[in-house]
Amino acid sequence: MRVEERLVTEPPAGDRPAIELRDLARHFGERTALEGVTISVPEGATLAVLGRNGAGKSTLLRILATLLRPHSGQARLFGEELPRNGYAVRGRLGLLAHEPLLYRELSGRENLTYHARLHRVAPERIEQVLQAVAMERRAEDPVRLLSRGMVQRIAVCRAILHDPALLLLDEPRANLDPAASELVEPLIGRGAGRTRVLTSHDPQAALAEADLVLALKDGRPAFVGAPEELSENQLKDLYA
């Protein structure tokens, strides 16, 4: 039985799937970015997406974030089909991408105020998240004057400001020192109780957090299953 089929027919225990992908494909011109991706992720679970640079991890995250259309196959989030019903799920998604999605000339607080209005979030929530990442004292500084780690902390605030049910995390701890990583852990870590899709250049760290693993090689699934089922050799082969 193919690994993709195994997970569709035998989904891990849990509630209804937060994410259902079936034979998902996306191309950029002649290049295949994703092909044959099939997986089901229950609510509250963490999916680690592994693979080398250019394997299709960010493309998958952008499709799940409703920012890219799949060219074929099916994608459902919380039962809503993408991209047709993307509007229905957008408020339930949080994306922490490579780019912080912050305006450099605005302060952290101004950026968060803008996002709070877009997501119809009460202003008190801004103070709450700024305090959580210990950025309230630098919240008035323009983002362009902040260090990369501070920008990443504000980006975390932006991603979870509206308390999303699904967090899409592309290298979430990039630029964060250990102390800052600890600060953001309650917001984006497993303990936050959200469904998470996580990519990381550090496969061991990602595996430690994951309930499910999707390993991509040249846009195609090389492994789908539980983290403990992924052998050392498969992992080595993935990054070879």
Added chain:
Amino acid sequence: MILRKDLRLELRTLETIPAMVLFSLTTFVIFHFGLNRATIDGQLAAGVLTATLLFAAILGINRLFVAERDQGGFDAFLLAPVDRTAMLFAKAAALFTFLVVLELISVPAFGLLLLGTSLGGPLPGLILVLLLANLGLAVIGTLVSAIAVQTRARDLIGPIIGLPLLIPALIATARAIGPILAPGSSGSPPGKWLAILALYDVVFALLAYAVFDFLLED
């Protein structure tokens, strides 16, 4: 909220409006010496004013979505559960505001540098025509800018698509302003050209409303 954010960004960076103003003032100086005439009036004055404002507007149009593309504003907006046409209205309102600020400085400068007649009499009519022209420029400019910003050659694509689409507005504006700036004019613009300009605004506003959603799609 998008408009407020755009105006705040412009106040912080001063990247767009000063460039538009400087361009228009320089162009008036060039016309002043290039035409080798102390003053101009009538249709020639209208043509000079309209063409200068149009090209200055192109500078603003080219920069309208730059922050959204370069700093991830598009993605952040598309991730939010809001109607995508909100961005069309906000960006058009921002461009309209930029054009009004441009004209507040450049029209008096035009009067000083080139115009043979006083601006006092024609001013109410001129304001009416320029407001209608700004509306068309703002709507078309937003549409064109949203297309151009998705391409690698955005600085070229903006004028290449925008200028042909703006020709009807340019003609109607110049023909409406011409009689106002003629010596001995009553100061009221011809109704026919005002109506054409208003019709142009309505048609392109509806068109922009209909297609803008698709422009933001992947």
